[in-house]
Amino acid sequence: MVYCLFCVQRWEGRDIARILLKENDSAILYGNVMDITPMGVECDVELEDMDCLRNDAGKYKSLELEINVSTHRGQSSISGSGCVYSVRRISQKRCMVNIRFTGLEQNGYRMISEHMSPTPVVSITEAREARTA
Numbered sequence: 001m002v003y004c005l006f007c008v009q010r011w012e013g014r015d016i017a018r019i020l021l022k023e024n025d026s027a028i029l030y031g032n033v034m035d036i037t038p039m040g041v042e043c044d045v046e047l048e049d050m051d052c053l054r055n056d057a058g059k060y061k062s063l064e065l066e067i068n069v070s071t072h073r074g075q076s077s078i079s080g081s082g083c084v085y086s087v088r089r090i091s092q093k094r095c096m097v098n099i100r101f102t103g104l105e106q107n108g109y110r111m112i113s114e115h116m117s118p119t120p121v122v123s124i125t126e127a128r129e130a131r132t133a
Helices: 047-053 108-116 124-132
Strands: 003-007 018-023 026-036 040-046 062-071 074-089 094-104
Touching (some): 026 108, 047 074, 062 094, 062 108, 074 108, 094 108
Antiparallel strands (some): 003 018, 026 040, 062 074
8 A cells, every 4th residue: 555645735935734645546634734844744634534544453554755845946845754643632623643754855854944944055065165156
């Protein structure tokens, strides 16, 4: 089985906040991303949809992630994997799900940093080259 998590929405001028969880090419869960950090994402999910995050033994499934973020260089897509870290009920019908990254592609953390930063993120090498030029 393949699971895929996909995030897109406008929030404070940046694209981050819509989640789609897929299993075998069929959508099984939609939610809103409330926060994204280098450690993971926090999303708002309907309580009745929580069962799709569990396997037959009742444990949370590992997820394959694809997150679209807006960086200073334009739209970027981050691929990786994650698992449900915690679930907090926020109302009778909604809960907050924290998903921790277990692995991201090589530039994933840099793209998340660029998405979160109000100014462009540059490497130390790029900064040194800019000063000497």
